[in-house]
Amino acid sequence: MTTDVPTRVDEETSFVPSFDDEAESGRKLAIICSKGNLDMAYPALILGNAALGEGIEVHLFFTFWGFDMINKKTQGDLQFSYLGNTAMHPPGMFGVHMPQGMAGLPGMTAATTKMMKKQIADLDVPEVPEFLEIIHASGGHLWACRMSADMMKLHEEDLIDEVEGIISASDFMELTDGAQLLFI
Amino acid sequence: MPTTTISGRTLEVNEEGFLVHPEDWTEDLGVELARLIGIEMTEAHWEPIRFLRTDHAAMGETPTLRRVSTQTGIDVKTLFGLFPKKPAKKMAYVAGLPKPKGCV
Numbered sequence: 001m002t003t004d005v006p007t008r009v010d011e012e013t014s015f016v017p018s019f020d021d022e023a024e025s026g027r028k029l030a031i032i033c034s035k036g037n038l039d040m041a042y043p044a045l046i047l048g049n050a051a052l053g054e055g056i057e058v059h060l061f062f063t064f065w066g067f068d069m070i071n072k073k074t075q076g077d078l079q080f081s082y083l084g085n086t087a088m089h090p091p092g093m094f095g096v097h098m099p100q101g102m103a104g105l106p107g108m109t110a111a112t113t114k115m116m117k118k119q120i121a122d123l124d125v126p127e128v129p130e131f132l133e134i135i136h137a138s139g140g141h142l143w144a145c146r147m148s149a150d151m152m153k154l155h156e157e158d159l160i161d162e163v164e165g166i167i168s169a170s171d172f173m174e175l176t177d178g179a180q181l182l183f184i
Numbered sequence: 185m186p187t188t189t190i191s192g193r194t195l196e197v198n199e200e201g202f203l204v205h206p207e208d209w210t211e212d213l214g215v216e217l218a219r220l221i222g223i224e225m226t227e228a229h230w231e232p233i234r235f236l237r238t239d240h241a242a243m244g245e246t247p248t249l250r251r252v253s254t255q256t257g258i259d260v261k262t263l264f265g266l267f268p269k270k271p272a273k274k275m276a277y278v279a280g281l282p283k284p285k286g287c288v
Contacts, residue, residue, distance in 0.1 A: 015188035016220045017201040017277055019270050024255045046287055053249055055269030126248060134250075137261035 028057040028179035030172075036068030038078040038116055038128075044184050045131045052138040059179065060135070061172050062115060062163075063145035066184075067152060070144060070159045075129050080116045081109045083184065091119065129160070136162035142165050143175070191216045202277055206240060209280030218278045229266050229278075233254055236279040244277050248286035 029051045031044045048058045068074040082088035083103035089096050102108060117127070126134060136142060144159055144166045156166060166176075185196045190214060196204040203209060203217075214233060217288075218225045225233075226261055235256045239247045247273040253260050267274035276283050 014190045014220055015186060015197060015201045017273070019221055019274060019277075050287060053270060080212050123288075124254070126250070134260050136258060138264055 015112065026057075026178070027057055028059070028176060029182070030059045030061065030176035030179040031182045031184060032061045032063060033066035033069055033184055034064045036065035036074070036078060038080040038113060040184060041078055041128050042120070042125075044182070045135065046051055046125075047182065049131070049138065052135065052140050057179075058135070058140040059143060059172070060140065061143045061145060061174055061176075063148045067144065067148050067154065067159075068126060069156065070132070070142065070163050072158060072160055075132070076127065078113075078128055079109050079114045089128050091115065132160060132162055141175075143172060145169070145172075156183055173176070190220070191273045196281075200283075202282055203280040206217075206237075206280055209237075213280065214278050217280065221274060221277060223267065223274070223278065225278075228262075232258055232263060232266070232275055233279045236275055236281060240279070240281050246281045246284040248272060248284045248288060250276075251286070 029048070031048055033041070033044045035041065044060060048060055051058045062070050068078060081103055082098055083100065086097070086100070088098045088103075090098065121127075125131075132142065133134075142160075142163045144154075144156075144163050146166050146168045149155070149166045156163070159166075185198065187194050188197050188201065189195070193208075193213070195208050198204055215225050218229065223229065232252050235252060236247060239251070239255065247255065249260065249263060252258070252272075252275065253263060263271045263275070267278075272284050
């Protein structure tokens with residue numbers, strides 16, 4: 001082609017990462033948190049936080065045992081038990097099985113919880129209450145399930161301030177129109 | 185590796201456009217990198233960027249958003265305000281560093 005007009009090589013022609021593509025495409029992520037075990041709380045927190053850092057709109061919906069993550073009285077004290085989890089091995093000891101019967105012994109849940117909390121803290125990953133504060137500060141939305149609140153006789157004042165409201169399943173469906181969805 | 189020309193300098197970048205060599209970076213280039221992604225640098229922007237530079241030099245990897253926040257005392261919400269939508273990646277870009285590898 002000979003018709004091309006020579007262009008000035010300036011900053012505007014620089015190769016720049018396309019940071020806002022996903023934000024502009026309106027990508028949304030909805031995560032339903034239905035578990036109150038320590039190890040089942042983290043997947044939603046890690047993924048939701050990562051999505052926010054990518055400019056994705058994030059909604060977390062807490063239902064059933066997931067309420068323990070947003071209940072002021074329980075959120076700092078989630079527990080980890082390996083009862084029913086045959087994959088459990090002592091830290092770093094792959095291939096060594098922990099007898100299931102031992103998981104039911106008094107004090108065992110406290111010990112395994114302490115161990116897991118330490119491993120998480122060693123990675124500088126925040127505890128559940130702080131993690132939810134960070135997600136909220138990063139623009140994430142937290143919602144509580146109406147039916148679970150009614151079942152457990154919990155009200156907004158029982159939940160952390162970051163929860164925007166107690167809403168029905170239908171409300172949540174409307175809010176998350178077009179979202180990618182994870183059930184945990 | 186592709187190259188790009190910024191402020192009259194030819195720089196090696198990766199397939200996404202991040203600088204490949206942290207030593208190519210200067211504060212003047214940081215101002216220009218920020219401008220290219222729509223950010224005008226203020227003193228508030230420089231504080232985390234300088235931390236990224238020193239932390240990368242010390243630790244050999246780009247700090248995550250969490251680390252920037254805990255080490256500088258700048259809360260996450262402020263970082264989202266300074267570098268909207270994708271603060272960790274945008275800070276790394278402006279600081280001439282690779283994207284952070286950590287999850288949190």
